[in-house]
Amino acid sequence: MTNPIRSEIDFDADGRHAGYLRLPHSVHRSAYGWLPIPVGSVRNGAGPVVLLMAGNHGDEYEGQVLVSQLLREIEPQWVRGQLIFLPMANFPAAEAGQRTSPLDGGNLNRSFPGNPQGTPTEVIADYIENTLLARAQYLVDLHSGGSSLLYHGANMLAIEPEDEAQNERLRALLSAFGLPRAFLHPANRVHSSTAARRQGALSIVTELGGGGIVQPALLREARQGLLHLLGAIGVLTGPLVPERAPGETHFFRVSGAAHYVYAYERGVYEPLVALGDQVQAGQAAARIHFPDTPLREPVTVAFASAGEVVCQRAFAAVQRGDCLFHLAEPDNG
Numbered sequence: 001m002t003n004p005i006r007s008e009i010d011f012d013a014d015g016r017h018a019g020y021l022r023l024p025h026s027v028h029r030s031a032y033g034w035l036p037i038p039v040g041s042v043r044n045g046a047g048p049v050v051l052l053m054a055g056n057h058g059d060e061y062e063g064q065v066l067v068s069q070l071l072r073e074i075e076p077q078w079v080r081g082q083l084i085f086l087p088m089a090n091f092p093a094a095e096a097g098q099r100t101s102p103l104d105g106g107n108l109n110r111s112f113p114g115n116p117q118g119t120p121t122e123v124i125a126d127y128i129e130n131t132l133l134a135r136a137q138y139l140v141d142l143h144s145g146g147s148s149l150l151y152h153g154a155n156m157l158a159i160e161p162e163d164e165a166q167n168e169r170l171r172a173l174l175s176a177f178g179l180p181r182a183f184l185h186p187a188n189r190v191h192s193s194t195a196a197r198r199q200g201a202l203s204i205v206t207e208l209g210g211g212g213i214v215q216p217a218l219l220r221e222a223r224q225g226l227l228h229l230l231g232a233i234g235v236l237t238g239p240l241v242p243e244r245a246p247g248e249t250h251f252f253r254v255s256g257a258a259h260y261v262y263a264y265e266r267g268v269y270e271p272l273v274a275l276g277d278q279v280q281a282g283q284a285a286a287r288i289h290f291p292d293t294p295l296r297e298p299v300t301v302a303f304a305s306a307g308e309v310v311c312q313r314a315f316a317a318v319q320r321g322d323c324l325f326h327l328a329e330p331d332n333g
């Protein structure tokens with residue numbers, strides 16, 4: 001099964017190129033139309049290939065700005081190998097400013113390995129995994145908290161390496177990126193980072209701020225880190241590469257259900273801790289208030305394990321099943 005997406009740019013051509021990945025999309029207002037997914041390439045001969053991706057979730061903006069900026073700024077003569085730029089990976093979602101695609105409800109980062117005969121989101125996932133990641137050795141997938149979450153500053157996320165050599169390589173890359181915190185997660189087959197692993201590529205995901213806005217300080221930090229990483233990989237030289245990474249990286253583990261706190265009532269949530277706080281198991285995390293039943297006392301929600309508060313819900317209105325906080329524990333391994 002071949003993927004129906006046709007690229008306007010030739011990924012084997014040297015130099016800087018930009019255009020669209022054309023995803024055929026036949027609808028009432030456009031019978032023979034296609035969805036324009038922006039794509040770019042800066043290539044200069046043989047060398048490492050890095051896919052720089054953002055807009056996997058459409059309401060996460062720092063990466064969309066950064067990937068577009070670097071496509072304009074990086075001169076081909078500074079590159080050894082290739083940088084592929086995908087600033088609005090799930091284009092329909094990014095165009096709408098939503099986490100998921102308004103066309104099919106698809107969450108791209110829950111859609112890998114995708115399906116070339118599926119919905120638009122599934123077709124995009126298949127193209128990223130089997131066409132773009134198939135030629136890359138590295139993936140940088142720039143996420144933020146999105147509309148509904150706030151992360152504590154600038155963070156990186158990576159899946160747990162399979163063996164010791166991979167582990168060391170991945171940790172060196174994360175340290176070269178140099179954002180303050182790196183969260184190690186178990187692999188999840190539907191995520192982009194696992195798609196990268198299936199294609200033999202190493203991946204780093206960022207989680208920057210959130211709340212559906214662009215925070216200039218986080219944009220700067222992510223830019224410096226990414227440029228230093230590209231220098232460390234050897235795909236980029238020249239004036240943009242900073243001499244050192246933004247800072248020291250501390251490693252954390254996010255291992256499962258006990259690190260997450262959920263609402264179990266519909267209401268208004270009042271956080272009782274702040275991002276960056278160290279908490280203990282059993283400690284109160286939030287109160288949920290019921291202004292529609294004003295005589296009802298608020299319900300307190302507690303943390304199930306100890307750790308550092310790295311992420312909280314941005315919206316105060318909550319329903320049963322909404323994530324309020326997530327924790328990370330320092331990795332001593």
Ligand SMILES: [Zn+2]
Binds near residue numbers: 057060109144
């Ligand atoms: Zn995301």
